[in-house]
Amino acid sequence: MWRGLSALATQAAWAPLRLCARCSTGAESLVPRSTIFALSSGQGRCAIAVIRTSGPASGLALRSLTALREPPPARKACLRLLRHPCSGEPLDRSLILWFPGPHSFTGEDCVELHVHGGPAVVSGVLQALGSVPGLRPAEAGEFTRRAFANGKLSLPEVEGLADLIHAETEAQRRQALRQLDGELSQLCQGWAKALTKALAHVEAYIDFGEDDNLEEGVLEQADRDVRGVEAALGSHLRDARRGQRLRSGANVVVTGPPNAGKSSLVNLLSQKPVSIVSSEPGTTRDVLETPVDLAGFPVLLSDTAGLREGVGAVEQEGVRRAHQRLEQADIILGVLDASDLASASSRSFLDTVVAPLVAQSHNSGGQRLLLLLNKSDLLSANAPACDTALPPHLLMSCHSGAGMDHLLQALKTELAVVCGDPTTGPPLLTRARHQYHLQGCLDALGHYQLATDLALAAEALRQARRQLNHLTGGGGTEEILDLIFQDFCVGK
The missing domain is CATH 1.20.120.430 (tRNA modification GTPase MnmE domain 2)
Incomplete structure (x- = not known):
């Protein structure tokens, strides 16, 4: 007889069906009340929906909906007609899977019903399960909590499973899978x-x-x-909290003098119009944030106001917030106009922002800096590409997309340092x-x-x-x- 059922519950499971509280008396008390059920796949219309149960009355639930006289082979899919246990009305043709405990996800007897994903089918099957004595709807996370309570998962593995469900980037998926693997x-x-x-x-x-x-x-x-x-x-x-950055996202801040192409770069990296692009200096006056998947890593990308002496109170506040955000950044993308390196705003940015960051990275391994020379498409063929006195940098054009591949590769390298490489190391x-x-x-x-x-x-x-x-x-x-x-x- 199926594992996980008491003798009385077993008799109830394989006796002639009198399972609904409206249809029988006394049968409900024969079955333990700790069996749960829920829709485990996503809500809405889909090709296949997965409904599962966990607990000692799982065998009773399967017997109720399929009228099987013998348990199906463990962990092997079988096609069966599901009927409502009270009315006998056909509900759907379903693939059923029987997982006798303790060899299941939760460590208890479990059943999976793979039904067609229409809302009416799913609702009908869930209502049918709800009419079986001893079954109740599961609470959020209750299947995994039972797996933890029964020693099937450790707490870090539970956290890894949660991270895997919420993973949005390739790096997050790899890290979550390693943690789920224990x-x-x-x-x-x-x-x-x-x-x-x-x-x-x-x-x-x-x-x-x-x-x-x-x-x-x-x-x-x-x-x-x-x-x-x-x-x-x-x-x-x-x-240095690399794992937490990998889970929640690294802070990447775009900064530079006005009209260097910061907003264009943010729009290009995020692949959507996050920031207003204009030839008028000082267009961006606040910090604009957007979550982005950059080279497989989660990033909170911030567009900031151009660094200059503000011409008004609002722009001055934007510059102050830009400086504040720079202090919180994990990676800084410094953007300069490659065709206007000799301007006062470019020289001021190099002296007050770039030079201290370069010195800091050499001395203490602090914030990471990538210096970008934008608008390379405006350089004449015979003009020098850049000032040889500049620190290491990348030449690119947000207008034509030239140099974008090199930028993404450089970002991937920097993000692997900041967030850690989930494929290697401890x-x-x-x-x-x-x-x-x-x-x-x-x-x-x-x-x-x-x-x-x-x-x-x-x-x-x-x-x-x-x-x-x-x-x-x-x-x-x-x-x-x-x-x-x-x-x-x-x-x-």
């Missing part, structure tokens, strides 16, 4: 295992230090393990929660001093291990879980 969880579990082993050695030395039964060098080995974890934690925490920390718990673990290890007090060293290891358990979900509070699952849709 790379961050496995890394934390490895650190926790090393700390557990070190803790066992320290506690053994506390209990049996005077005996001859302990191997030599036990504390030295524990100390090496702890220092190795400490170094690895420090390395991950020095990633897994990135994509949420502030990850960074908080790893920092807490590192802080706890800061109190680990074997030479001072073995008992305090053991307590420091316990605290450090507890922080790693919180990260992977072993000690999370309900409030944290609610916050994580609130972004999931119904059916997931």
Whole structure:
């Protein structure tokens, strides 16, 4: 008989159908009330809609709608006619899939119904499931929450699944898939295992230090393990929030003197008319933002007012906001008019903005700068392309599109530095929660001093291990879980 059903529920599942509360008495109490169902595919008309259930009454639900006498083969699609369990009215011909627990997404008995995606069909099947005793509509994220509760997913894997659902760029998809595959969880579990082993050695030395039964060098080995974890934690925490930028988007700010082509560049990169383009200086007087997929990376692209001494109060405020946004930028696109490099506004921009950024990047690896010389189409064939005293730059034309490929490649390189490359290296920390718990673990290890007090060293290891358990979900509070699952849709 199908797994996951109690003996009474099994009798109800395979007895003659008297399942609707309106059609029977007493049957409803035979089935547990914790089975959920929902539409798992998108809303609206589509070719195929997927409806699924999870819980001990999933087998009963499938028996109710298909009148099957035996369970279908596990994890194999079968074509069956679905009928309403009360009226017997045909609903649709559906592919059905049976996933007996614990080998399912949630760890419980699950059913998937692949029906035609018309609203009337979907509504009819959902109403039919709602009439089966023991079934109720799922809440947002409840399927994934059950998978977490049943140990099918760790908390970072749950977060990876949420990020995968919301991924809008190729880099976000790759990073979310790595986290869903458990790379961050496995890394934390490895650190926790090393700390557990070190803790066992320290506690053994506390209990049996005077005996001859302990191997030599036990504390030295524990100390090496702890220092190795400490170094690895420090390395991950020095990633400059790259993973969080990859998840939420890097700030790319376009700046330069008036009429250099900043708004044209923003429109070209975003492929839509975000900013007004005019030959009149000072057209852009506020910060205009637009989310953009640049070379596969998520970016918040900002167009700013031309940097000059404002001729009015409004333009002066726009220039002030432009300077403020430059301080928050991860990457700065400095735009100059290639045909007007000798102007006072261009020289002022080079001296006051470009030169300090170049010096900063050389000294401390600060904000990234890409200097662009726009309007290359206005240069005469015999004129020099640019001033040789300029820092490294790219020559392009927003009007003709020349040089755009080189700009996108340069942006991809810079964004990979700022956001991290999701295809290589260790897994990135994509949420502030990850960074908080790893920092807490590192802080706890800061109190680990074997030479001072073995008992305090053991307590420091316990605290450090507890922080790693919180990260992977072993000690999370309900409030944290609610916050994580609130972004999931119904059916997931």
